[in-house]
Amino acid sequence: MTRFVFCHHAERADRRPAGEESEKYPGITIKGEKETREKTRILAKMVRDLSDGSIVILGGCSKAIRAASTLAVFTDELRQLFGGDDKDILFSERFNSAAPLGPLRKIAKRSGNGKGKIVVDFPLRIEEFIAPPGQREKTMARKLLAGLCGEEGFFRRFFPNNPLILVNIGHSSEMDALINFLHKENGSVRINDKVDFHFM
16 A cells, blocks of 8 residues: 655745745745644654554655755654654654665665554655646646656665555645546545545
């Protein structure tokens, strides 16, 4: 089973009028950071409710700094909320862009016993998360789905048999295009018993 979880990026700091930019998370406002921390509680409940053996990957984002910063807030807040007290939830090492695959391989070795849940910190830039101006909604959605298939394929190399929850930070026009496309094609945001989508 693969679930794609989508959340819109936090309030951007480069729009006028905008609030004060977050000191730790560039590209988003202090208000946006606070709102994202509140949304993380929804994600934390989702993690707690997952079956043992599930892998949560904090995960896909666009090339925009505000998307990466929003994902970083989710990651940091989840670590804070669980705080190492919950022995059923194991976090990967923090993402290291200089040697990204080492920690991923390391945590993957611990995923085969089916005990507990694993949260993986691995921001993966997905080009299809930002569509060129003027692109048709259907084309936008199809390209976004292609990017998501690439994301799933990448992480399935490390977690071939686990239930996979891929947390993604996107932009409103692309997310709306995907929601509309899924409803028109399938009547819902659930494709089948193996793939579904959740929008926060």
